[in-house]
Amino acid sequence: MRTLTRRSTLLGAVGLSVALAMTGCGKAETGSDSGDSGSDSKALNVVFIPKNLGNPYFDASDKGGKTAVEALGGTFSEVGPQEASPDAQVQYINTAAQQHASAIVISANDPKAVGSALTQAKSGGTKVVTFDSDTEAQYRDLFINQASPEGIAKAQVDGLAEQIGDSGEIAILSAAANATNQNAWIELMKTELKENHPDIKLVDTVYGNDDDQTSFDKTAALLQTHPDLKGIISPTTVGIAAAARYLSTSKSKGKVALTGLGTPNQMRKYVEDGTVTEFYLWNPTDLGTLAAYAAAALANGEITGKEGDQFTAGDLGSYTVGADQTVLLGDPTGFNKDNIDDFDF
Amino acid sequence: MTAVDTRAERTYPAYSRPLWRRLLLSREASVIALLLIVWMYGYSNIPYFGDTLTLTYILVDMTTVLLIALPMTLVIVTGDIDLSVASVVGLSSAVLGLLVQHGVGMPVAALAALAVGVVCGLVNGFLVAHVGLPSLAVTIGTLALYRGIAVGLLGTTAVTDFPTSWTDQTARVIGSTGIPTFMIVFVLLAAGFVALLHFSPFGRGIYDIGLSTEAAEFSGVNVQRTKLILFVLTGTVSALAGIFYTLRFGSARGDNAEGLELQVIAAVLLGGVSIFGGRGKLPGVIAGVLLIGALSSALRLEGVTVNVINIIIGLLLVLSVLSTTLLAWVSDIAARRNRAKRPTQTPASVGSQ
Numbered sequence: 001m002r003t004l005t006r007r008s009t010l011l012g013a014v015g016l017s018v019a020l021a022m023t024g025c026g027k028a029e030t031g032s033d034s035g036d037s038g039s040d041s042k043a044l045n046v047v048f049i050p051k052n053l054g055n056p057y058f059d060a061s062d063k064g065g066k067t068a069v070e071a072l073g074g075t076f077s078e079v080g081p082q083e084a085s086p087d088a089q090v091q092y093i094n095t096a097a098q099q100h101a102s103a104i105v106i107s108a109n110d111p112k113a114v115g116s117a118l119t120q121a122k123s124g125g126t127k128v129v130t131f132d133s134d135t136e137a138q139y140r141d142l143f144i145n146q147a148s149p150e151g152i153a154k155a156q157v158d159g160l161a162e163q164i165g166d167s168g169e170i171a172i173l174s175a176a177a178n179a180t181n182q183n184a185w186i187e188l189m190k191t192e193l194k195e196n197h198p199d200i201k202l203v204d205t206v207y208g209n210d211d212d213q214t215s216f217d218k219t220a221a222l223l224q225t226h227p228d229l230k231g232i233i234s235p236t237t238v239g240i241a242a243a244a245r246y247l248s249t250s251k252s253k254g255k256v257a258l259t260g261l262g263t264p265n266q267m268r269k270y271v272e273d274g275t276v277t278e279f280y281l282w283n284p285t286d287l288g289t290l291a292a293y294a295a296a297a298l299a300n301g302e303i304t305g306k307e308g309d310q311f312t313a314g315d316l317g318s319y320t321v322g323a324d325q326t327v328l329l330g331d332p333t334g335f336n337k338d339n340i341d342d343f344d345f
Numbered sequence: 346m347t348a349v350d351t352r353a354e355r356t357y358p359a360y361s362r363p364l365w366r367r368l369l370l371s372r373e374a375s376v377i378a379l380l381l382i383v384w385m386y387g388y389s390n391i392p393y394f395g396d397t398l399t400l401t402y403i404l405v406d407m408t409t410v411l412l413i414a415l416p417m418t419l420v421i422v423t424g425d426i427d428l429s430v431a432s433v434v435g436l437s438s439a440v441l442g443l444l445v446q447h448g449v450g451m452p453v454a455a456l457a458a459l460a461v462g463v464v465c466g467l468v469n470g471f472l473v474a475h476v477g478l479p480s481l482a483v484t485i486g487t488l489a490l491y492r493g494i495a496v497g498l499l500g501t502t503a504v505t506d507f508p509t510s511w512t513d514q515t516a517r518v519i520g521s522t523g524i525p526t527f528m529i530v531f532v533l534l535a536a537g538f539v540a541l542l543h544f545s546p547f548g549r550g551i552y553d554i555g556l557s558t559e560a561a562e563f564s565g566v567n568v569q570r571t572k573l574i575l576f577v578l579t580g581t582v583s584a585l586a587g588i589f590y591t592l593r594f595g596s597a598r599g600d601n602a603e604g605l606e607l608q609v610i611a612a613v614l615l616g617g618v619s620i621f622g623g624r625g626k627l628p629g630v631i632a633g634v635l636l637i638g639a640l641s642s643a644l645r646l647e648g649v650t651v652n653v654i655n656i657i658i659g660l661l662l663v664l665s666v667l668s669t670t671l672l673a674w675v676s677d678i679a680a681r682r683n684r685a686k687r688p689t690q691t692p693a694s695v696g697s698q
Contacts, residue, residue, distance in 0.1 A: 053651060082651055085603065086594060094402045095645040098393040112505040113594035116516055 044074025046295050047096040048288070049106040051133065052084040056265065056345040057284050058107065061132065064288030065105060068314060072296050074102070086113035097121035103295035105288075106140075107132035115139040127298040131291040132284075141298050141305040143326045144291045146282040149181070152235070153188035155280045155332045156259055157197065160231045163257040163277050167199035168230035171222050173243055173260075175210040175236040185235050203229070208239045215242035223252055234260035240279060244270035264335050264343040271340050278336040284345055287329055290316055294327055372617030372669065373629030380636040387643040394646055397523030404525050405515070405593065407638040409434065409586040409602060411531055411631065413609045414616075415538040416578040418630045421613055422542070423554040424622025425473060425480035427576060430583040431605035432491035433465045435598075437587030439495040442504030442597025451511050459584045465491055466580020467573075474572035488606070496599035504597040515593040527589065534582070539627050547571065555622030611658075612637055615665050 046069045050058030062078045069076035079095070081088030086109040094117055096104050104126055108114050111134065118128050118139040131144040160170060172189070174182045186205060193200055203226055208215025215238055223229060234240040240260040244267060247253050253275055262279045270276045293313035294303075303309035309321040319327050335343065387394035404411075413430050420427050437458040444454035465487065472483040517526040542548040550571050553561035562568050591597045616633030618625025637658060644654045 077648060079645070079648075080651065082655075083604070085600075086596065087590070087602070090594070091402075091406055091641075091645065094406075095642075098396060098398060098402070098646065110503060110594070110596050110598070112503065113596040115595060116512070116593075120516075 043102075044069065044072055044296055044299055045099075045102045046074055046076055046292060046299075047092075047099075047101045047104050048076070048078045048292075049080045049089055049092050049096070049104060050078070051080070051089075051107045051109050053078075053080045053082055055084075057263070058132075060284040060343070060345040061107075061288030061291070064285035064290075065292040066288075068289045068292035069296065071314060072293075074296065076292075084109050086110035089114055090117045093117040093121055097124050097126055100124060101126050102299035103127040103129060105129045105131060105291045105295050106135075108135045109133070111135050127295060129291050129295045129298065131287055137324055141325065142294050142321065143324070144287060144294060145326050145328045146284075146287050147330070147332050148328055149184050149188055151331045152261070152280070153185050154192055155334065156185075156233050156235060156261070157189050157192045159259045159278050159280065159334060160233055160257060161197050161200060163259065164200075164230040166197055169201050169203045169226055169228050170231040170233065171204040171206065171226060171229060172202065173215060173218060173222065173232055173234040173236075173239045174205060174207050175239060177207045179210075182235055189233065189235075208234075208236070208242060210236055210238045212238060212242050215239045216246050219243040219246040220250075223250065223256065229256055231257035231259070234258065234262075236260070237262050237266060237281075240276075241266045241270075244275050248273055248275040261332075262335075263345055264340050265345060267335065268340055271335070271337055278334045280332040280334050282329055283333040283343075285343075286316060286333075289313060290319065290327065290329055294319070371629075372665075373626050373632065375668075376616055376629050376632045376636060376665075380632045380639060383636060383639050383643060387639065387646075391643050391646050394643055397521065399642060399646075400523040401518055401525060403635070403638040403642050404528055406642075407634050408525070408527060408531065408593075409590050409605060410608050410612055410638075411634050412534065412586040412589070413579070413583050413605070414613050414630050414634050415535060415627065416575065416582045417609050418613050418616070418618055418625060418627055419538070419542055419551055420480075420575050420579055421610075421618050421620065422551050422622055422625050423572060423575060424558070425572065425575070426484065426610070426620075427469060427480065427579045428484040428606050428610075429465065429469060429487040429491055430579055430586075430609060431602045432488045432495065433462055433580055433583035434587035434590055434602040434605060435495040435600060436465065436491045436498075437461050437584035438591040438597045438601040439498040439599045441588060441591050443498055445507060445597070446504045451508055455588050458588050459581060462580040462582070462584020462587070463577055464580070465584070466577035469580065470573035470576030473576060474569040480576075492599070492603075495601075499597065499599045505595055507592060507595055507597075512592045512595045515589060535627065535631065542627055551575070552623055555619075555624070608637075611662055615662055617665075617669075619669075 046065070048062050048065050050062060052058070066076045066078070079092045081092065089106070089109050090113070093104060093106070093114060097117070097120055104118070104121060106114070106118075106128070108130055114135060115138075118135065122128055122141070128140040129142045129144060130140045132146060134140070134143045137143075164170070172186060174186060176182070190202065193202060204222060206218040206222055208218045215234075219232070219242065222232065232243055234243050240258065240262040243258055247256060247258055248270055258276050259279050261281050263281060267276060267279055290313045293311065293316070297303045297311035298305060303311050303321065305321060305325050307321055307323055307325070310318060312318050321327055393399065417427060417430065440461050441454050441458040444457055445451065449457075469480070469484055469487055472478050473480045515525070515527060518524060519526055519528075542551060550561060550566035553564060553566050554568055554571060558568055587601070590602055594601075612634040613625075613630050614620060615636065616625065616630030618630060640658065640661070641654050644657065
């Protein structure tokens with residue numbers, strides 16, 4: 001008897017699931033019909049794909065994107081992989097393409113690996129905007145650039161000059177000696193110093209290899225070799241945090257100024273204890289906001305992404321598409337005692 | 346009523362089930378059934394799941410896992426494991442990229458990448474079969490070793506200048522079916538592995554080793570040779586998967602496919618292969634891989650977040666392993682009850698005849 005009951009239960013379960021699936025089938029034909037109709041495809045539907053989820057930097061940028069998309073009356077969604085790997089991002093691009101999203105806003109984990117998926121999405125009518133990390137130019141409609149090298153260099157030099165009274169010895173703590181972007185910034189800083197700050201002397205450039213301990217040790221060495229040092233610029237988030245950690249416990253605290261590129265969460269305690277007055281980075285929330293407005297402008301045909309196209313990005317104001325289909329967010333943001341608590345990334 | 350009951354009792358004793366019931370209750374059948382249910386549900390209830398594009402995406406996404414799951418099944422059936430497969434994917438990808446970067450033609454570079462897989466497999470196989478080290482320890486070591494070499498070869502750079510005539514192949518589909526052309530390679534390989542595992546003396550040897558290495562040795566199975574061959578197979582197929590992966594993303598990186606070994610092993614176990622060896626079938630494994638692919642595709646289309654998808658697939662795995670134990674437990678109790686009932690029922694069944 002037990003066997004019979006079990007068998008009939010099993011048969012019943014299989015039959016029931018088949019029946020459910022069949023009835024579901026019928027429903028879906030009508031359901032998908034209405035889904036395919038024009039009204040759905042016209043609505044603004046923007047999908048943000050960060051490098052990975054749970055990353056405070058992208059949480060901040062996606063917050064900006066969400067606010068912007070919702071202000072425009074569209075639907076915002078944020079999807080993505082847990083690890084910053086290109087293959088996992090591809091699946092989310094595919095899903096967005098299948099759903100005929102109006103636009104994908106992506107920070108690419110690899111300039112090439114996501115290319116064919118993005119091309120397929122574009123061929124289905126989805127607009128592609130990259131931000132933070134670009135892909136090769138042919139795969140996207142627009143790249144939202146967080147900051148220009150000139151802007152980054154100028155902000156740091158001007159900031160330090162103000163903190164040390166525009167004269168004295170300074171040094172640079174960089175990442176690796178062959179880091180392309182770091183070296184480009186350093187060259188621009190040298191030009192800026194020569195042209196606008198003749199009394200400031202750059203006495204040394206050291207490399208911490210983006211390693212916390214090495215950067216820490218190099219900071220200590222800098223202060224010993226240059227007893228008259230008035231300030232340090234560290235254009236790398238690892239370097240500036242390590243230098244701040246060293247300075248905060250040394251007798252040079254408050255006497256040697258430190259600035260550079262850092263994130264508010266890393267630097268908060270050093271700003272609060274007076275080791276650091278002001279440091280710089282772009283504002284990821286504004287970056288997300290601009291990317292979302294650009295995506296919307298592309299999706300509703302306001303712009304096509306060619307050089308010279310203009311669009312407005314809410315409170316951020318008006319933007320013009322530059323060379324290589326790139327839109328520049330603007331000058332970096334300075335983080336100091338007054339505003340640091342407004343940021344969490 | 347009583348007559349029916351007794352007839353059922355006599356015709357289907359719990360300890361000798363008829364073929365159709367054994368098939369229906371087998372793990373393979375339940376995985377295939379679950380796959381069909383997910384597919385039918387998705388087809389009818391989830392927008393865009395019914396597109397042929399979905400089939401393409403699922404198959405292309407799962408190709409590397411499908412490929413590596415074939416030899417991995419054989420390795421796990423012998424009671425061993427190969428954790429280095431994803432690192433072999435990365436290493437073959439790095440070698441392929443490096444050669445192409447230095448102007449070597451694609452066919453030669455691809456053959457070299459395959460050769461790398463053979464060598465990796467030989468190293469694993471030699472250490473396991475001939476030195477006699479546990480495969481878990483050996484392949485944890487080579488997982489780090491091969492990945493280290495791969496990342497060392499290319500550093501943090503990626504090689505992206507592959508000929509489009511090759512990269513385009515990975516996106517090609519057969520006519521309007523939505524089935525990727527590369528699936529032909531997979532089907533041929535799968536047929537080969539099914540023949541090897543289920544229809545050859547070599548395959549019976551694999552099950553024997555999984556049940557008891559000593560008994561297999563005594564009954565004439567060449568255990569060392571079998572294990573060596575299996576590790577060379579996983580190495581080679583992982584390298585093939587590495588070539589596919591590289592061409593599909595048009596990007597050779599040392600860190601390609603990191604963590605893929607766990608996806609493969611999870612799919613193999615979901616497909617009904619026992620981690621202790623001796624049990625499991627390839628059709629179940631293939632269904633297991635496709636089930637994971639279809640389920641995550643359906644959930645993504647429904648807008649479910651990646652964390653929840655991982656929780657659901659993780660739960661499915663735990664439940665699938667648990668259900669095997671639970672089923673064995675239930676049938677054990679049933680058998681014991683039947684035995685207890687038998688004395689009172691025997692006269693009735695005799696009488697009814």
